[in-house]
Each structure stands twice: as structure tokens, then as C-alpha cells.
Amino acid sequence: MFEILSLKNGIATVDGFFCDAINCGLRPDSEQGDLAFVRSDEVCNIAATYTTNRFCAAPIKHALKYGKSFEGNFVLINAKNANAMTGQKGIEDIEDILSHLPSDLNIVNPVMSSTGVIGYRLPKEKIIGGIEKLDFNAKNSDKAANAILTTDSFKKELCFRVKLENGDSFNIAAIAKGAGMINPAMATMLCFVTTDANVPKDDLQELLDGAVAESFNKISVDGDTSTNDTVLLMANGKSGVYDKEAFKVALQKILFELAMLILKDGEGSNKVVAFEVVGAKSDEEAQRAAVNLSNSLLVKTALFGQDPNWGRIASTIGASGIECDEEKLTIYYDDLVIYSSEFPELDSEREEKAYKIMQQESFKIKCDLGLGDGSYTAYGCDLSYEYVKINAEYRT
Amino acid sequence: MFEILSLKNGIATVDGFFCDAINCGLRPDSEQGDLAFVRSDEVCNIAATYTTNRFCAAPIKHALKYGKSFEGNFVLINAKNANAMTGQKGIEDIEDILSHLPSDLNIVNPVMSSTGVIGYRLPKEKIIGGIEKLDFNAKNSDKAANAILTTDSFKKELCFRVKLENGDSFNIAAIAKGAGMINPAMATMLCFVTTDANVPKDDLQELLDGAVAESFNKISVDGDTSTNDTVLLMANGKSGVYDKEAFKVALQKILFELAMLILKDGEGSNKVVAFEVVGAKSDEEAQRAAVNLSNSLLVKTALFGQDPNWGRIASTIGASGIECDEEKLTIYYDDLVIYSSEFPELDSEREEKAYKIMQQESFKIKCDLGLGDGSYTAYGCDLSYEYVKINAEYRT
Numbered sequence: 001m002f003e004i005l006s007l008k009n010g011i012a013t014v015d016g017f018f019c020d021a022i023n024c025g026l027r028p029d030s031e032q033g034d035l036a037f038v039r040s041d042e043v044c045n046i047a048a049t050y051t052t053n054r055f056c057a058a059p060i061k062h063a064l065k066y067g068k069s070f071e072g073n074f075v076l077i078n079a080k081n082a083n084a085m086t087g088q089k090g091i092e093d094i095e096d097i098l099s100h101l102p103s104d105l106n107i108v109n110p111v112m113s114s115t116g117v118i119g120y121r122l123p124k125e126k127i128i129g130g131i132e133k134l135d136f137n138a139k140n141s142d143k144a145a146n147a148i149l150t151t152d153s154f155k156k157e158l159c160f161r162v163k164l165e166n167g168d169s170f171n172i173a174a175i176a177k178g179a180g181m182i183n184p185a186m187a188t189m190l191c192f193v194t195t196d197a198n199v200p201k202d203d204l205q206e207l208l209d210g211a212v213a214e215s216f217n218k219i220s221v222d223g224d225t226s227t228n229d230t231v232l233l234m235a236n237g238k239s240g241v242y243d244k245e246a247f248k249v250a251l252q253k254i255l256f257e258l259a260m261l262i263l264k265d266g267e268g269s270n271k272v273v274a275f276e277v278v279g280a281k282s283d284e285e286a287q288r289a290a291v292n293l294s295n296s297l298l299v300k301t302a303l304f305g306q307d308p309n310w311g312r313i314a315s316t317i318g319a320s321g322i323e324c325d326e327e328k329l330t331i332y333y334d335d336l337v338i339y340s341s342e343f344p345e346l347d348s349e350r351e352e353k354a355y356k357i358m359q360q361e362s363f364k365i366k367c368d369l370g371l372g373d374g375s376y377t378a379y380g381c382d383l384s385y386e387y388v389k390i391n392a393e394y395r396t
Numbered sequence: 397m398f399e400i401l402s403l404k405n406g407i408a409t410v411d412g413f414f415c416d417a418i419n420c421g422l423r424p425d426s427e428q429g430d431l432a433f434v435r436s437d438e439v440c441n442i443a444a445t446y447t448t449n450r451f452c453a454a455p456i457k458h459a460l461k462y463g464k465s466f467e468g469n470f471v472l473i474n475a476k477n478a479n480a481m482t483g484q485k486g487i488e489d490i491e492d493i494l495s496h497l498p499s500d501l502n503i504v505n506p507v508m509s510s511t512g513v514i515g516y517r518l519p520k521e522k523i524i525g526g527i528e529k530l531d532f533n534a535k536n537s538d539k540a541a542n543a544i545l546t547t548d549s550f551k552k553e554l555c556f557r558v559k560l561e562n563g564d565s566f567n568i569a570a571i572a573k574g575a576g577m578i579n580p581a582m583a584t585m586l587c588f589v590t591t592d593a594n595v596p597k598d599d600l601q602e603l604l605d606g607a608v609a610e611s612f613n614k615i616s617v618d619g620d621t622s623t624n625d626t627v628l629l630m631a632n633g634k635s636g637v638y639d640k641e642a643f644k645v646a647l648q649k650i651l652f653e654l655a656m657l658i659l660k661d662g663e664g665s666n667k668v669v670a671f672e673v674v675g676a677k678s679d680e681e682a683q684r685a686a687v688n689l690s691n692s693l694l695v696k697t698a699l700f701g702q703d704p705n706w707g708r709i710a711s712t713i714g715a716s717g718i719e720c721d722e723e724k725l726t727i728y729y730d731d732l733v734i735y736s737s738e739f740p741e742l743d744s745e746r747e748e749k750a751y752k753i754m755q756q757e758s759f760k761i762k763c764d765l766g767l768g769d770g771s772y773t774a775y776g777c778d779l780s781y782e783y784v785k786i787n788a789e790y791r792t
Contacts, residue, residue: 055714055722085710085722087737118707120741224694224708225715297693298620301784311514312620314481318451319621326451326481341483345516385781388697 002246004253007159010141011173014159014194016040016238020138021147024130026080026116026123033147034080035130038192040073043108044234047205049212051229057118058083058090060230063111069205072109074101075192075232077148078127079177080116084227093122100128105136113230115150115177115190145175148190152177156261162197162243162250170197170239172250176258189216189262191231193254197247198237207248208233215255219263219379220294231255263379268386272362272379273303277317280374285322287376289367292320294380303382308346308354310338317367328370333357398642400649403555406537407569410555410590412436412634416534417543420526422476422512422519429543430476431526434588436469439504440630443601445608447625453514454479454486456626459507465601468505470497471588471628473544474523475573476512480623489518496524501532509626511546511573511586541571544586548573552657558593558639558646566593566635568646572654574661585612585658587627589650593643594633603644604629611651615659615775616690627651659775660757664782668758668775669699673713676770681718683772685763688716690776699778704742704750706734713763724766729753 012019017040021033047069050060066072076098083090098110114122145155159173178189199207212231233251263272275293280286293299296316302309310331317324331339334357338350346354357363408415413436417429443465446456462468472494479486494506510518541551555569574585595603608627629647659668671689676682689695692712698705706727713720727735730753734746742750753759 052717053711053714054717054720055710082707085707085735087722117705118711119735224692224712227707227711227714296620304784309513311478311481311623314451315449315514315623316620318449318623321448321450324450326483339481339515383784385784387693388700388779388781388784 001165002243003163004250005161005163007161009159009173010145010157011038011159011175011192011194012139012141014171014173015196016042016236017194018137018139019144020135020140021143022130022133024133025126026078033143034078035127035134036077036144036147037134037136038075038077038144038194038234039105039107039136040194040234040236041106042236042238043071043073044236045199045201045204046070046072047208047233049208049231051226053225053227053229055085055227057114057228058086058094059112059114060228062091062094066109066111069201070109072111073234074107074110075113076101076110077113077190077192078122079148079150081114081120081122082116082118082228083114083122084118086119086121089121093124097122097124097127100131102136113190113232115148115228118227141175148175148177150177151267152265154265156258156265158254158257160250160254162246164241164243164246168241170195170241170247172197172254174254174258176262178262189229191216191255191258193231193233193251195233195235196237196239197235198240198242199235199247200242203244204233204235207251210248211252211255214252215259218377219259220291260379263381266381268384268389269381270384271303271360271382273381274362274364274377274379276364276366276375276377277369278366278375279369279371281323281372282374283376284374286374287378289317289320289322290376290378292316293365294378297383300380300383303358304384306355306358308333308338308351308358310346313365313367314339323371324369325371330368330370332366334363397561398639399559400646401557401559403557405555405569406535406541406553407434407555407571407588407590408535408537410567410569411592412438412632413590414533414535415540416531416536417539418526418529420529421522422474428545429539430474431523431530432473432540432543433530433532434471434473434540434590434630435501435503435532436590436630436632437502438632438634439467439469440632441595441597441600442466442468443604443629445604445627447622449621449623451481451623453510453624454482454490455508455510456624458487458490462505462507465597466505468507469630470503470506471509472497472506473509473586473588474518475544475546477510477516477518478512478514478624479510479518480514482515482517485517489520493518493520493523496527498532509586509628511544511624514623537571544571544573546573547663548661550661552654552661554650554653556646556650558642560637560639560642564637566591566637568593568650570650570654572658574658585625587612587651587654589627589629589647591629591631592633592635593631594636594638595631595643596638599640600629600631603647606644607648607651610648611655614773615655616687655775659777662777664780664785665777666780667699667756667778669777670758670760670773670775672760672762672771672773673765674762674771675765675767677719677768678770679772680770682770683774685713685716685718686772686774688712689761690774693779696776696779699754700780702751702754704729704734704747704754706742709761709763710735719767720765721767726764726766728762730759
């Protein structure tokens, strides 16, 4: 048994972690930072998950030289430039930049993480100049959380204290960024998790992979998968405390809540919708249908228009290629049956109820295929004019 | 050798074909028709391709009782109601409606085709009432072409005369509708083709399948596949003329040109873009990348914004899971190299050129993966505010 308390603190309130951010000129004319770091004074066990995009960015190629799990204590993060499609030179730029970190900090295996536009070399001089302005003994969680944002409209930061039955406790905290290009095909954004739990190396990667599968891999803003997606989990062991089940639950909870914040902040998104598919022939078939629902333009625009047009839900399931039967299908909006073969036509009473459900900031669309035990839930958002505006104008 | 002439005529100018349309009340307060027919006075060889959506609509289930290829001479078409997800009753409605066709027309194996909202029974009385108002000996191609439209902004109608070297000739004509829900996973819209070519039954389906693969299956407006997609090809043989190669080329040309008209009229679309992928490990890998490009929201919004942000092209290729290598990739906008590993960064001169190319109504994005001989071209359009508006408000 254990208890999870939400704290109003940041990633650097976890014992032994430090962070800061400054503006080094990547965001011109802005107070917001563009260069941040997270470090631990002691060497951590680190686990990571990265994008599955074949054109993964230079910082990921660089970090992968240590393997997905490694020992280290430092990550430098920049916004506005993804350092992707920059070839070998992009990796050399990182090595050069990291060689300018202070030598008195006992930095081991430092890595970089980048987000922004693809196809441009990092402005190395600006970043190296910025390193000198960072306070490496600061605990400016708030600044770091803000500096890593791109099209996000608010910062995403959570901190939990986990109390075990015997009175022991550990902390886990995380910051994330990500508003568009969020697709269930790996982590899909940047996320940095710090913990003082004493997690053994072997457990760390396994627990992170599992938690990412249940959180970031279940959300979709626009079905695109970026070149830079990274989740980095740093465990410095300072609390001396470890309970595998408690850590697993806390990690999953923090990543899931961040995933929901990312969806809520999906570019131009107004509502978060859970697409729960049950009764499928297999979990894989349920997953295919649920993910397709969360990505369908027609479903997403109907959500924006608050139009209880369940035909688009059915059509998307049918188009996903899985086994399904219109006689056995039931579609619910929250607890309201909006389609079953017994009464397919929407009368005005049910339509009115459906309309009210759709006006909520979040609700559930549940599809029972009535064929088996397979189930999966994916999470998505609506598609608004604002999404188009943001993405038509992103670079300019 | 043969020659293909474009005629400014409609589907009913093909010898032996008749068509008409009226408004039977499915489009209230409108001059536009909502109920149309196409018929031949003699029995035709008919070939068809239908949606791959597992929830295919009642008219398709009904027509499939004759098989994909069959002999017949009549199709009744309604707009505004898809007769989809209506179960066995939806099929019975069709049988009832078709039983009201005039008995003096020698109608053999009549079928129906529907487009519109999913999940409502056909307003049978209105349609049966409308049948009485249709002129079954009319050649009102224009009315029929207009009646089948939904969110389309213009009618799609083409007619070719094919002249063989020996002086013989035959005609082929077609109408189509389709503006959204267009995805390369089968025909994806409604299309009715009439010809007086004397095509043997065995060739007809083969040639139609091939032509659909090269036309409607290569275009995408929004990646969704409808429940009602149908292409129906009726050959009455009245010309007595048949040349397989000439017919194949003419059929492919008419379907491809209609496909481009559909893309041009894609909901809220401002430009048509060809996504040509070459140098892939296989044609299948090229196809996967090209189709993903034509469906990517980030690519589509960048096209709308006329932003030469080739990073989104690269990212989408990388996310498609095919084999690729950033050192070997070259991306062209028309003939302009916009990315190669030799000069990844876009200088202002090339950016200016790229911007001019993107301002065109149609252009080509070519991606050479540099790995093999696989190639495929998919066709897509941009995503505008207007698409969101149309689809947020479609039903209301």
C-alpha cells in the first residue's frame, strides 16, 4: 500500500536535481527561455524512449551512443531548432556544444534534446554563449518548464510524493512539452522525469517503456510523429527508497496526466475525447480502431462542430479494416447509447442528450463491437480552425 | 493507334443511354436535383468497384447480390442520405423502391447508389413519388451530373470519342461526385461511366480495376474512406467497336481526369499536389510514403500556408516506417532541389523559388530515396480553414 500526493513543486525540488533556463537568442524578442538544463549532482540511472521516426534527429542519434539505458547526470535542452536532417554535422555540433559545459560539475555522459524546425544547423555560437549564463546550481523548475515549450499555450509540470506504508517516501517530478505532431507511435514529445527513488537499472527501462505505452503512446493530436520525441527518466537514488509497484504506479500516473495535459493543449484543441473500443476480436484490432478514431479528420471536425454524427464513428471503424458487424455494434457517448442496430436512427431526445455530452471539455466515445474480448483506449482531440492557422503559419 | 477527342457532351450522348434528375424533396428549398437515374435501352455488361469499408452501405450490399460484374441496365441514384448502417431494412427499402420503376422499360437487374448522411432510413415515399416525375427517355446529362453532388462545388462530367486507325470509333463518358472522404483505399466516391464500346464481359472488370487503381485509388482529400464509394461502368456495345488498348487508355484517362477534378474540388482545397516517391526499396514502400505524405496534416497545412517547410516532408517519410536514409534522400519541389544532404539548409534564393512553386494551383513534390527502383505517385490537396468549416457543419 502507498499513497501518492500531488505537490505544487517542480522537477528540481527532487533531492539532488538542479535546473535553469535562459534566453540565448533562439527566441528573439522574448522573455521566455530557449535553453535549459536538468542535472543531478550524482550520477543517475537513466532510461529513455525515443521517436520511431526513421529520420530521428541528431540529439537522439548522439544520445543513443550510450544505449537507451545509461548512466549520466546532465541534459541540455533547446527550443526553436530540432537539429534534425542535419547529418553527421548535427551530431558534431552537439559534441562541440557539450564540450563547453563547466568542468567542475562532475558531468557524466551529457546529452542534448532539441525541439523546433527541421533542417537547420544549431546556432552553435548562441548556445555556447548561453551556457555561460546558466546557473548550474539553481532550482528554477518553472523557467525550465517554460523554456522547452514550442506551440504549447501553457507549461506542463507535475510533482508527486509517494509515501509507502512503512513511512518511507520518494519524489517523482516531470516537465513536458508537446502540442502538435502527437501520435501514438512512441513518446511523441519532450518529457524529462526526475526521481530520487532508488530504482535499479534493470527495472528503470522496463517501467518507463510500460508507462509510455499507457500514456504518450495512446494520445494523438494530428497523427504525425516527429523526429525528436524523447522521454528521459533520471533516477539518482538519493532517497534510498524503492518499491517497484509504487514506483510503477506513480510513473504511469505522472506520464498519463502529462499526456492528458498535452492533449488538452493540442494545437487549437477545445476538448479531449477518450475513444474506448471494446468487444473487438483482439486487443490489436481494438487498438487499430481506437487509434484510427483518434486520427480521423471527419471525426475530429465533427467533435469541433459538436455534431452528434455517429455515422462518422461507424464509418471510421469500418474503414480501419478490422472485423466488425453493424448488427452487433453499439456506440455510446458517455453512457448514452447513440447507435445500436435496434434503434439506429437518432431521435431528437437522444440527439439533444448527445449534443449536451459533446459540449463538455472531455467525454468518452465507447464502441462495443460485440465480437470478442479485445479492448483499447486511445485519446484524441478535436480539429479546429486554430489548428490549421497554427500549422499553416508555424515557420513564418 | 487511336485518337481521343474531348467532347463537351454528357453521359447520355453515348448511344443508347438515357438519364434525368429531379428534386423529390431530399434537398429542401433547392432547384438542384436529388434523385437521378442512368439507364441503357439494351442490357449492358456492367463492372463495378465498391468501398472497402467493412460497414458498406445498403445499396452496395444490394448490388453485390449480382456480383461485382453483372448484366443490367439501370441505376437509380439519390443524394443527401447514404442508406448506410441501416441493416436489412435498408436493403428492403431499396427493393421496395426499385419495384416501383416502370415495367415497360425492359429494366434488368436495377441497382441503387446513395450518398449523404449515415444512419437514417431512406425517405422511401419521397423517392417513390420522385420516380413518377423522372423522364426515362430524357438525355439530361447535366441534371444528373448536378443531382449526385454533395459538398462538391462544381459538377464533374467528361466525354471522350475514341477514333481508331481504321475509322471506327466509340464513345465513353462519365459523371462523378466526391469532395471529402476521399482516400486511396478504393473508388472513394460515386462515379458512373457509360460507353457504347463493345467490351467483352471478361475484360470489363479487369480494365475497371486497373483504371481505378491508377486514378481514384491514388487520391486523398482527408484519409477517410466512406461507406458508399462506387464506380459503375456500363457498356452496352452499341457501337460494335472494341479495341482493348484504346478502351483501356480512354477509361484510365477519363477516371484519372475525374480524380483530379475531385481533388481540385476537395473540401476547402486550394491546390492539387502530386507526391512522387522514387528510389524506394520497393513499390510498396514508395506507396506507403506517398500515401502518408498525401494524408499528413502537417504537410497539408504547410501546403495551405505555402510554407516551403520541407522538414515536414522528411519527417512524414521517416514516420512512415519505410527504409530511408537522410544522406541519400533528395526532395524536389517541381524541378527545384529543396533538400539534399549536400546542402540541407534552405538559402533565401531557393526559399524564394520554392515559395513561387508553391503558389501554383498544382505542383509536384518528388522524393528520391536513393535506395532502389520502387516508385509510386499519390495525389493530395491542402487543408484549409474551409475544410474544417465544411466538416464541422456538414450535418447541420
